[in-house]
Amino acid sequence: MTRWGILATGGIAARFVEDLQLLPDAEVLAVGSRSVASAQAFADRYGIARAYGSWDELAADGDVDVVYVATPHSAHYAATMTCLAAGRAVLCEKPFTLDLASSTELVETARARDVFLMEAMWMRCNPTVRRVCELIDDGAIGEVVSVHADFGLAGPFAPESRMRDRALGGGALLDLGIYPVSLAHLVLGRPDSVRSWAKLTPEGVDQNTGVLLGYESGAVAALTCGIVGATPVTATITGSTGRISLPDPFICPSEFTLRRGTGDPEVVRVVEPAGNGYQYEAAEVHRCLAAGLRESPLVPHAVSLEVMELLDTIRGQIGVSYD
The missing domain is CATH 3.40.50.720 (NAD(P)-binding Rossmann-like Domain)
Structure with a gap:
């Protein structure tokens, strides 16, 4: 226990x-x-x-x-x-x-x-996301050439809300954008180029943000996040021979659609929906503690730091800073 x-x-x-x-x-x-x-x-x-x-x-x-x-x-x-x-x-x-x-x-x-x-980062522990990664590693869609992902909420959020409070680390990027960025990193790793743009709130945090990541392989990731409109909250991973589509909410899916080549799309159900989806990361903690590990291989320290470095770079480009 x-x-x-x-x-x-x-x-x-x-x-x-x-x-x-x-x-x-x-x-x-x-x-x-x-x-x-x-x-x-x-x-x-x-x-x-x-x-x-x-x-x-x-x-x-x-x-x-x-x-x-x-x-x-x-x-x-x-x-x-x-x-x-x-x-x-x-x-x-x-x-x-x-x-x-x-x-x-x-x-x-x-x-x-x-x-x-x-x-x-519960998304990395989700069984459906893990199955997607297995298929990509097995070459089910060929070489990954692009990732598209979004996470936007409609609001409106009051100036004093957590989402807009600069003292609390407010803004779309750290709260929502971390998911599209983490998905791109999970699939493609550390990018070689980062380009970002955002509209800021009067408080100085981002309210609508776009990020384009480029890789030496030729792959790209187009990512958006915001607190001014309800986006589909979906993700698409396109490969040279196929495509994987994650439905709303892509951060905690129970199924996905796989298209191999020119074949018909296949809906892959990995788990039955249950709870809020946090149980998978908790189970990973249990497994790690029982095994005497000091970090999780699903969410290793190095990955958390690389994503944080990416978020720092994006914030620098869009002009968001925290005290």
Whole structure:
């Protein structure tokens, strides 16, 4: 049995706990927040035995095997560092932090303390996405020549919302764009060229962003994200001899369409839809801890840092910075 601590009590923490209930070897033992009232209300809602009014108290609980950090982006660094300092394994929501330098510090700290650390890029743990990667590796669509992916929400979002709050790492890129960027990286790796454009909000965060990645192989990735319109949230991976289409939401699919050559399209169902889709990354954490691993081969540290470096480059090009 893997005993979880939940750090923060917002919507994503709630969805994650709901999905942990789908795993027979998961127990949510404790929850921590910056206020006892918030932690206790969350504990009462989900039948959690221990509620702490500080991150330090949660991290100090020696009965907790791993902590899920579910704070806004801007608090990921401090929350994760608190847990790592206490020797607690961590699954930290994506992105690790607001920039490459602080993300690198988290990884170096985890390695120095010999503690498990994983970024919660749940898309990489999804069985359907993993099957897509297997087919690509097996040559089912030939050599990949392009990736198209989008993630946009309609809004409108108020200036004080998390999505527009610069102090919280707001904007479309870190919250939504990380998925198209991560998919392109998963399929094509580190790009050789990055070109980006964005319209910024009055607060100075991106509200509509386009990214074009180029590769020496000749492949390209055209990616968009935004908080001003509901896009299809789909993805297409085109190869020299076929195509794979991921439906809405491509970040958590249960099936995809495969077209080999000029043949008829084939719908491939990998899993039956269940929960919110976070159970797969939790199961990967369980597997890694049981095996004594300090990082996941599905979401390795190097990949998290390469994607973070990409996001830094894009932010530099579109003029978004965080304090």
